[in-house]
Amino acid sequence: xxxxxxxxxxxxxxxxxxxxxxxxxAAGHDVICxxxxxxxxxxxxxxxxxxxxxxxxRHDVTFPLYVEVDEIYNLACPASPIHYxxxxxxxxxxxxxxxxxxxxxxxxxxxxxLQASTSEVYGDPSVHPQREDYWGNVNPIGPRSCYDxxxxxxxTLFFDYFRQHRLDIKVARIFNTYGPRMHPNDGRVVSNFxxxxxxxxxxxxxxxxxxxxxxxxxxxxxxxxxxxMGSDSGFTGPVNLGSEGEFTIRHLAETIVAMVGSPSRxxxxxxxxxxxxxxxxxxxxxxxxxxxxxxxxxxxxxxNTIAYFRELLG
Ligand code: NAD
Ligand code: UDP
Ligand code: UDP
Numbered sequence: 001x002x003x004x005x006x007x008x009x010x011x012x013x014x015x016x017x018x019x020x021x022x023x024x025x026a027a028g029h030d031v032i033c034x035x036x037x038x039x040x041x042x043x044x045x046x047x048x049x050x051x052x053x054x055x056x057x058r059h060d061v062t063f064p065l066y067v068e069v070d071e072i073y074n075l076a077c078p079a080s081p082i083h084y085x086x087x088x089x090x091x092x093x094x095x096x097x098x099x100x101x102x103x104x105x106x107x108x109x110x111x112x113x114l115q116a117s118t119s120e121v122y123g124d125p126s127v128h129p130q131r132e133d134y135w136g137n138v139n140p141i142g143p144r145s146c147y148d149x150x151x152x153x154x155x156t157l158f159f160d161y162f163r164q165h166r167l168d169i170k171v172a173r174i175f176n177t178y179g180p181r182m183h184p185n186d187g188r189v190v191s192n193f194x195x196x197x198x199x200x201x202x203x204x205x206x207x208x209x210x211x212x213x214x215x216x217x218x219x220x221x222x223x224x225x226x227x228x229m230g231s232d233s234g235f236t237g238p239v240n241l242g243s244e245g246e247f248t249i250r251h252l253a254e255t256i257v258a259m260v261g262s263p264s265r266x267x268x269x270x271x272x273x274x275x276x277x278x279x280x281x282x283x284x285x286x287x288x289x290x291x292x293x294x295x296x297x298x299x300x301x302x303x304n305t306i307a308y309f310r311e312l313l314g
Contacts, residue, residue, distance in 0.1 A: 095150030175242025
C-alpha cells in the first residue's frame, strides 16, 4: 500500500501542474494546488474542485507561504515565450523569489522539494544531444533571458540549499512537452499548429523550419516527475526528462496538417531571436536512475491533443 502524503503543487492549475494533481490524487495523496492564474486556468482543475483531498489556493509564489505539507513540486512559472516575455521582470521574480520562498518552506518543514527546470538552461546548445553535464550556451541579456537565467538561478538556489542546508532536492530539466490542456494562445508550436490546422488558418512556420525539437507526451513527463520525486535521497539530479525522437519543425507542421485533414497551407515567418537550432535530450541518466523513458509515440500523443483542441474550439 502506498503511503498517503500531503503534496503541494505550485503552478497546479497550469498545463503540467493540472496533470500532476490528477495523478497524485489518483495515487491516494492529498493535494494543495497553488496558482495565481497568470497562465493557468480553473478549467484545468475544475473536475477536481469537489474532491475532499483536493484544495485550491490562489497565491503568488513570489510571496512567502506558510502551509504544512510532506512534499513540494515547484512548477509555478509561465513557460511559453509569449507569456514569459509579457512581463519579464515578473518572470525572473517568479523563478528566483518563488524558488527562495518554496525552498524556505521546504527547509522549515524538512520536506523533499522538486524543481521544474527546463532544457532552456542549455540555451542554444553547442553540444548535441544535451547531457546534464553540459553547462549551456545562454544569452544573459536577450528576450529569452528572463526565463532561461531565472531557471538557471533557481537551479543554483536549489543546489545551494542542498549544500548549505542539506535540503532533500530534486531537479528535473524538462524538454518540450505537449498534450491536452496546453494553452491555446500561448504560442507554443504544437498548440499553435493544431489550432491553426483545425481553423483552416495558415500554419506559421518560423525560419526555414529545419530547426529541431523533441516532443514528449504529458503522461510520460508526469510519470518521470513522480519517479524523480520518489527516487533515492542521494539522487538530486539535475536529470533530463524528454523525448529522444527528434524532428524538424517542418515535419511537425506537415504531420499535424495531415492528421487533422486540414486545408491549411504552410506560411514562412521570420525566426524569433535566440531561437535554438536543435534540441534533444540525452536521457541516459533518467533511464539509469529512474528506470524512465517516454512510451507514447508522437502520432498517438498528437491524436489525443488534436481531440482535446477540437472539443475546446467547439
Ligand atoms: P503553464 O503556464 O501552463 O503553467 C504554469 C503555471 O504557473 C500556471 O498555472 C500559472 O498560472 C502559474 N504561475 C505563474 N506564475 C506564478 C506565480 N508567480 N505564482 C503562482 N503561480 C504562478 O506551463 P507548463 O507548461 O505547465 O509549465 C509548468 C512548469 O514546467 C514551468 O515551471 C515550466 O517552466 C516547466 N517546463 C515546462 C515545459 C513544457 O514543455 N511544458 C518545458 C520545460 C519546463
Ligand atoms: N519562507 C516561506 N515559508 C516558510 C519559511 C520560509 O515562505 O515556511 C520564505 C521566507 O519568506 C524566507 C524564504 O522562504 O524569506 C527563505 O527562507 P530561509 O529560511 O531559507 O531564509 P531566511 O528566512 O533566513 O531569509
Ligand atoms: N515555432 C514555429 N511556429 C510557431 C511556433 C513556434 O515555427 O507558430 C517554432 C519555434 O520557432 C521553435 C519551435 O517551433 O523553433 C518550438 O517553439 P516553442 O515556442 O514551442 O518552444 P521552444 O522554442 O521553447 O522550444
